[in-house]
Amino acid sequence: MINMDFTNTKYYTNRELSWVRFNERVLSEAKDKEIELFERLKFLSITASNLDEFFMVRVASLKDMVHAGYTKKDIAGLKPEGQLELLYPVLHDFVKDQYLTYHKLAAECSKQGLKMVERHEDMNAEEAEYADRYFADSVYPVLTPMAVDSSRPFPLIKNKSLNICALLAKKGKDPKKDKNLVFAAVQVPSVLPRLVQLPSKEGRRVIRLEEVIERNIDKLFLNYDLVSASPFQIMRNADLPIEEEEAEDLLKEIEKQIKRRQWGEVIRLETEKGIDKRLLKILKQELAINEEDIYEIDGPLDLTFLMKIYGLDGFEKFKHRSPEPCAVPRLPAGCDVFAAIREGDILLHHPYQSFTPVVEFIKQAASDPDVLAIKQTLYRVSGNSPIVRALAEAAENGKQVSVLVELKARFDEENNIGWARMLEKSGCHVIYGLVGLKTHCKIALVVRREEDGIRRYVHLGTGNYNDATARLYTDMGLLTCAEPVGEDATAVFNMLSGYSEPLQWNRLSLAPLWLKKRLLRLIKRETQAAKAGRQSGIKAKMNSLCDPDVIAALYEASAAGVQIDLLVRGICSLKTGIPGVSDNIRVYSIVGNYLEHSRIFIFENDCNPEVYLASADWMPRNLERRVEIMFPIEDAVLKETVIHILTEQFKDTAKKHVLMPDGSYKKKRVSKENRFSCQISFEQEAADLLEKPDQLKDSRRFIPMEKI
């Protein structure tokens, strides 16, 4: 074989482009007629909030790089400028597609008895009267109109806020002749619901708040005549880097950053299609924005309001009803979690199985007199999290509680700082993240003093300690009291407390120091096995794959003949079907009702498969700039379970897209009766398991019948 250069940039896809492809897959769910109407609205709403975050973080940082004169090329060989050029048309096309979908869905809603009144002019007299009254009673008092003239500068427009801009003429003057038209703006108040339900006799009718304001805008500027008015929204740069080396107190620094974040550079302007050219000109000039960053929207701005539509009651038949998460057979309600773990490792599969045992694990530890210490990492937790409450309670009970709170969890800082302070008050030892690294691993350790000595109980997971998202994200967790894992867990927390690394790791692999090497070695082992004619193979599932070293290793493995099946929900910089490079690699993506979030890696290892779960994706940021944990599943039965779970997902025909060699994703058309959805199948399996818990036991064991 000729020596291939697997690092050639032409074998890689730009990650931003791949991300847009992912959002397209989400959009394709919104287009899928087989899916319940309101679910489709939800998917459309998700594409909008996804896109917002993409602009705020990714586009913003590319723009930063251009400003800073940074010219380092990306994985696909593109400089920041080149990436932006690649993205502009793709993003504009995507937005067009979003609104085509919106109009189709709106029409469908209308048929099903929900009319979204698009423009205030479309209201009937009765509705208009209601809207005006609503405006006078509830909206007017909270509005702050701002006009611009020589004494008043252009107002600060808040990031992500929806606004209405207006062009005004002095009362009595002919607006066509008035050369001194006044620009004014008013923010659509975020404290009021975006949707206004209109009184209606037949079906439901709703209108958006900005339309109600626009209809009444003349009431805000009494000495002027309205020439033109139009809603607009801006997006500013949010990914301000935090200067950790210089920050005396990381916490204060982050609090400062949140306040500053609202006033970053404007990187996107959305206006309604048909906006007055003069208004647009003023906005362009005052916001200092380029042509390619302006999106003229054919429909309502900020589609995230569709989530509110989804929340309307009375349309239950248009929504998918997920079953309640099932109990874990080994951990029935009221059981002693520690006793159950002592009987053997326990695997949790969320959201099919309930997250309650994990909460219970911490809760029981909090009140158990034999528990000496609880240590846990917290990345994103729900508001009023029962875990946070249990930790506080444990500290109040005199236990040593150490919590690493990751303040740098994107957009969550404000929320995190609040309860981190609360934990500290109750006596927990709180570590506010690590300088230069994000702590993304999900690990909880309970140290318990038992009759025969210290025993450590560990929970390791692929998802956050968040009881709310645990109902929406597919994740896996392991509860174990295996000594080698307990020892490693103790070492993890020693490291997180600032102490030196342990002399050795028994089972866990940690990023940023060891995980990547370990992964590369595991891939390499498969490569060598294939070369030597032994059994080889890699099956892996993750959210994103864009680490160049890992991809190069996978290419090398593929070239050596290793069969590689990947389930990558989001970004994938790996290209399939390159002759001699990736012909043995298949990449799939599942976008379903639940957000696919678990990371599962299976290496064939010459017929002795090794199964790992992890908190990390195969991205440079996970492998190099975060604290992440990869942990093996060693119990034979649980190993089989994980292999089964991953194998089932590859069989999906309902939600699975295939990455094509040209970089596009295709979904195979399958007749409805032949559709197989792994998510639905797992729901069923979790329920079956409860009814027939025997399946849990080793299927290789014969069970003699006691009675005939």
Next chain:
Amino acid sequence: MAEKKNNPRLFAAIDVGSFELCLKIFEISPKGIRQIDHIRHRLALGTDSYATRKISLAKMEELFRILQEFKDIMKQYHVRDYRAYGTSALRETDNTEILLDQIRNRSGIDLEILSNSEQRFLDYKAIAAFGNTFDAIIAKPTAIVDIGGGSIQLSLFDKGALVITQSLKLGVLRLHERLQNMKPRSTQIEALMDEMIDGQLSVFKKMYLKDREIKNLIIMDDYLSDRFKTAVPGVGDDRIATADAFLEFADGVMGKGSEEVADALEISEESVPLLKISAGIMKRVARSFGADALWVPGAALCDGIAYEYAEQNKLMSASRDFEADILACAATISRRYMGSRKRAEALENIALAIFDGMKRVHGMGERQRLILRLSATLHDCGKFINMTNVGECSHAIIMNTEMIGLSHLEREILACVVKFNHEAFEYFEDLSAHSDINEEAYLTIAKLTAILRIANALDKSHRQKIKDIRVSLKEDKLTIDVDAGADLLFEQERFASRAAFFEEVYGLRPVIRRSSSSS
């Protein structure tokens, strides 16, 4: 859970080393010692004290903070007992006592300083705790190379017993400091190191190795040990490497840049220079001794501390008789100075019979008994230098010879007992004026000297006439029944003159009574 009698006991060991602070939490039960937690914090105290004999305030502050944290961790585990020891970095400061007091006040940790020989003894216990593996290794001629920050300790085993131990001021941190002062090019480092090490090593070889063959090396260090198993090719769970494999590995490490080594061994780049020096020392010793294999058990001082604690508190049965090692060491020293083994044995027998027979009165324990045995073994070593000044010379030899397992004070007691066996006893005021002897040690010296003196008297003819000896205590009389093959005229004459001092110390009159079993 309240601690019950049979529950495993939680114990903490703290090592304030020359480049790292280390806390280990152990669970000790009859089943053995289980390490629960191991916390390390890098703090190079040694770079300060080796150069300036002081420790900077910034480092002291950091030391207080970390020890305070260690204390919190111990509390978290409900640790019942702890031992905290400082080694050469603190030992080699001019104001050690002040530092210890500060540490006590600021962190609440009672820190003690280990003498080199105590420290090495604990290291040795940490290794010996490996039981069967250790026994198998020392079945062949073996040397322990204990590499520290300030010095290295070479100890030799002969027929399973530790016989010689010697410290060389070739510690990793010390060499590193010296090398840095010389500012060599990276290609010169190895040659410079060889120069620094070889001189002392060849003296050691000439003195002690002679024609001894060394088959195995047991290595202890804080630098390479951690990575030994993963880094050196062919090393399995037994952590044993062939000398060839190790030397090839070490040559490789020495020849590579820091970044490459850090990458290959998965360590931080900043710890590479020290690791290289440690590997360089191992390499020199392995080559120079011509060893076949290296065993790097990965034992550390804290393990030895736990082992000793378990031993002292009878929490588990000891796997090795360490007193035998100390005695064997003393015997080797005696042989080096041409002491008489037979005479020493006779003296020891008599002295021990007296010691054991009057336990009720003297109130001394195992440790003092050991010193008495050692004093018998070394009673005449000084005659090698000058026969008319045996006491002084013996004292000098003992004070300048390393004996693993004895604290500095114990060594001083031993030297004094041997000295006063030959010379006039010095009372407290005189003695404490020119030594570290405290009141308690002084009393021990007096008591042991009194016993050794009458034992000496009983065997004055150096002909080992006494076969059996029984000691009984009645009122104010200590009756010594001796079963002697020959007449004891000569001894009895000496005895009377020695009895006065005994009387002075114990308030008992020793009486000698001959009972012949042959009659």
